[in-house]
Amino acid sequence: MSKLKPFSLLSFSRQDLARFCLQIESEGLFEIDSGKPGPVVGILAHTHGNEPVGLAAIMGLLAENALADRLKVGKVLLIVNNLEAARRFYREAEGQTTTAAWRFVDQDMNRVPEVLAGESYELQRLRQVLPYYQSLTHVLDLHSTSAPSEPMLIQSENAPDLSFPGVSIQLQGIIACLRGKPLISLCKQAAGYVVECGSHENPESWRLAQAVSWHFLAELGLLDGPVVLSEQDLETYEIYQAVVFPNASYQLTKILESYEFLPQGMVLARGEGEPLVIKQDSYAIMPSPRLRPVHSGSEFLFLATRKERL
Numbered sequence: 111m112s113k114l115k116p117f118s119l120l121s122f123s124r125q126d127l128a129r130f131c132l133q134i135e136s137e138g139l140f141e142i143d144s145g146k147p148g149p150v151v152g153i154l155a156h157t158h159g160n161e162p163v164g165l166a167a168i169m170g171l172l173a174e175n176a177l178a179d180r181l182k183v184g185k186v187l188l189i190v191n192n193l194e195a196a197r198r199f200y201r202e203a204e205g206q207t208t209t210a211a212w213r214f215v216d217q218d219m220n221r222v223p224e225v226l227a228g229e230s231y232e233l234q235r236l237r238q239v240l241p242y243y244q245s246l247t248h249v250l251d252l253h254s255t256s257a258p259s260e261p262m263l264i265q266s267e268n269a270p271d272l273s274f275p276g277v278s279i280q281l282q283g284i285i286a287c288l289r290g291k292p293l294i295s296l297c298k299q300a301a302g303y304v305v306e307c308g309s310h311e312n313p314e315s316w317r318l319a320q321a322v323s324w325h326f327l328a329e330l331g332l333l334d335g336p337v338v339l340s341e342q343d344l345e346t347y348e349i350y351q352a353v354v355f356p357n358a359s360y361q362l363t364k365i366l367e368s369y370e371f372l373p374q375g376m377v378l379a380r381g382e383g384e385p386l387v388i389k390q391d392s393y394a395i396m397p398s399p400r401l402r403p404v405h406s407g408s409e410f411l412f413l414a415t416r417k418e419r420l
């Protein structure tokens with residue numbers, strides 16, 4: 111009987127995360143190997159530099175050898191994906207209300223081109239970690255949102271259904287709407303899961319990321335733990351469109367809240383050109399707390415319909 115509580119969640123301050131991140135050497139990768147055969151599970155942090163949730167999860171798993179002492183089978187790779195953007199974020203972005211400028215160094219690491227050729231920081235980094243991604247059987251990529259939001263799950267097509275504590279909303283169809291492949295698509299063999307854990311710098315999001323990570327490993331059989339298989343129905347939103355403004359003159363007609371209902375016919379945005387009108391009753395997914403994107407030409411929000419519960 112282990113005296114350790116498998117799912118004890120730790121509270122970190124931003125300074126804790128910053129200190130940890132700025133000390134990471136070499137490849138930004140931590141490998142914990144049970145020495146026994148089993149799944150090879152990747153837990154990925156900071157695909158976006160301004161999203162600390164995954165780093166909190168990694169710190170929780172590494173603290174006092176918590177994971178190493180409990181791992182029964184298989185191997186876990188903890189990877190800080192966009193290490194340089196994260197370092198810049200911790201060095202430079204403290205106290206900033208908008209941190210989108212620290213999302214990446216040269217290009218969005220979560221919009222992967224067909225060929226990883228090029229000298230941007232992110233493409234070099236992807237080439238560096240690609241062999242590790244390709245060794246994974248399961249991958250969990252931890253993200254957060256700029257606006258407060260209920261946690262959300264996105265999973266790859268080949269991924270079996272798993273439950274995640276505190277996550278009651280699933281997004282379908284989003285991968286097809288992205289302007290580029292998501293990073294988890296590089297983990298070719300792996301069943302892929304992305305959890306949007308809440309807003310970027312909310313300590314509750316950081317705790318949720320830890321809970322989700324422990325639970326993921328327990329549910330995949332890598333460690334003993336009180337896997338609470340939730341019976342709750344997932345509320346499912348089917349994303350049908352990413353909103354990309356035609357040019358930099360456009361802005362929303364108002365700030366939107368997460369999951370806000372957008373009736374058919376509503377004018378979503380205006381600019382020099384045709385207004386953007388909502389074509390069918392929809393819900394706003396991952397809106398930003400601003401009227402126009404920081405990075406013009408990026409997906410500013412997503413439009414979804416809600417699936418009726420069975």
Ligand SMILES: [Zn+2]
Pocket residue numbers: 157158161253254
């Ligand atoms: Zn993200």
